[in-house]
Amino acid sequence: MSPLRQWQGAVVLASLALTLTACFGESTARSNDTRDGQDAEPDGGVSCAAAGKNDEIRLALAPACEGCHLTGNKPFFASLAAFESGLVYNEKYVKRGDPGNSMLVQLLEGAAPGSYPQMPPGQPYSELVASGRVTLTIEQVEAWIRDLPAPPGQLETPSPEEFTVRRLSAEEMVVSLMDQLRLTLEDFVSTSDPNWRNKAYVVNGGKLFVWPGDRAPGISNEYVSDSRSIERFEALGGGNSLLYRKRDVGFGPSAAQTLVQMSQAWCARAVDKKNNPAVLRHVTLADTSTRNPDAVQKNLGALYLRMLGQPPSEAEAKALYEQVYLPLEAQNTRLAWIGVCAALIRHPLWITY
Numbered sequence: 001m002s003p004l005r006q007w008q009g010a011v012v013l014a015s016l017a018l019t020l021t022a023c024f025g026e027s028t029a030r031s032n033d034t035r036d037g038q039d040a041e042p043d044g045g046v047s048c049a050a051a052g053k054n055d056e057i058r059l060a061l062a063p064a065c066e067g068c069h070l071t072g073n074k075p076f077f078a079s080l081a082a083f084e085s086g087l088v089y090n091e092k093y094v095k096r097g098d099p100g101n102s103m104l105v106q107l108l109e110g111a112a113p114g115s116y117p118q119m120p121p122g123q124p125y126s127e128l129v130a131s132g133r134v135t136l137t138i139e140q141v142e143a144w145i146r147d148l149p150a151p152p153g154q155l156e157t158p159s160p161e162e163f164t165v166r167r168l169s170a171e172e173m174v175v176s177l178m179d180q181l182r183l184t185l186e187d188f189v190s191t192s193d194p195n196w197r198n199k200a201y202v203v204n205g206g207k208l209f210v211w212p213g214d215r216a217p218g219i220s221n222e223y224v225s226d227s228r229s230i231e232r233f234e235a236l237g238g239g240n241s242l243l244y245r246k247r248d249v250g251f252g253p254s255a256a257q258t259l260v261q262m263s264q265a266w267c268a269r270a271v272d273k274k275n276n277p278a279v280l281r282h283v284t285l286a287d288t289s290t291r292n293p294d295a296v297q298k299n300l301g302a303l304y305l306r307m308l309g310q311p312p313s314e315a316e317a318k319a320l321y322e323q324v325y326l327p328l329e330a331q332n333t334r335l336a337w338i339g340v341c342a343a344l345i346r347h348p349l350w351i352t353y
């Protein structure tokens with residue numbers, strides 16, 4: 001399996017590169033238009049020039065906040081636009097002209113209502129000021145909120161430069177994967193009772209069924225015979241309204257791990273299912289790269305297109321063939337196609353929308 005891991009590793013690296021937003025790009029762009037030869041101030045360790053008062057505050061808070069708020073579901077510090085639309089002009093956090101009633105100030109003071117009374121969690125902001133990690137004081141934040149200008153008009157207009165990709169939700173993953181692999185509920189649950197659709201699902205063993213805990217039938221764990229089906233759905237980032245559990249909009253290790261298991265198990269199910277052209281469209285398991293190379297290539301391209309919605313580049317087709325398909329084909333063709341199928345499901349293009 002190690003070639004498969006390598007290929008995956010490269011893909012994960014490529015996707016990480018997309019999320020590394022910082023002001024480095026901005027600052028190099030700006031340092032070209034020399035402002036009287038002045039360098040950006042070495043203020044708070046951030047070396048990019050601020051684009052106005054709000055940006056100054058953003059850059060001054062950043063050393064204390066961006067560690068957790070560059071990505072995820074509250075990426076306030078990803079850009080000035082994210083800071084303004086998510087935090088500054090969000091009435092929940094900042095009441096213009098009224099610092100005392102602004103949750104942002106309460107968070108810095110460690111006195112906010114809710115489950116997170118303090119930002120950053122675990123360390124009073126004033127200590128960070130005292131230790132010199134940040135230079136912006138709470139009083140300066142209050143003064144800024146008191147004189148905060150009205151939101152800029154274009155705040156709501158989407159900017160073509162903004163990064164607008166999101167991960168697929170757990171629901172979308174389950175539904176689209178069943179569809180793409182031509183699997184149905186019957187492939188996962190027992191149908192021996194003629195009335196099975198209206199009863200608790202009896203999950204077949206070893207099929208890695210994934211099912212939302214608040215969906216019917218299955219309005220509680222009791223109604224799906226295998227509680228792991230629901231645990232997996234939640235690990236994938238799915239919510240559960242009955243347990244007040246919010247959907248996770250990030251994509252963490254548990255979601256990745258669950259998707260890996262699910263992709264392997266479900267691709268195997270699709271390959272083994274009789275007369276299922278989802279994975280084996282132009283080949284049979286008797287075709288190999290030596291016996292029928294054209295069919296293998298054609299199927300590889302078709303599967304890529306089916307799973308990712310675009311044809312592969314030459315380099316990607318080659319990498320998929322040489323690093324995933326061929327090493328596994330040495331064991332057998334069934335494993336090779338399961339491996340290719342599973343690798344495509346872990347591709348950034350599959351996971352994101």
Ligand code: HEC
Pocket residue numbers: 061064065066067068069073074087093104107114116119120121125
């Ligand atoms: C160590 C990680 C960490 C750091 C550093 C951090 N936060 Fe947070 N922040 C969180 C977590 C976790 C939550 C709550 C979970 C969520 O909603 O994403 C949160 C939530 C918030 C919220 C929403 C609160 C609510 O109840 O809606 C705001 C606003 C916020 N942070 C601002 C800040 C600011 C400003 C800083 C810097 C002074 C900061 N955070 C630093 C982890 C962090």
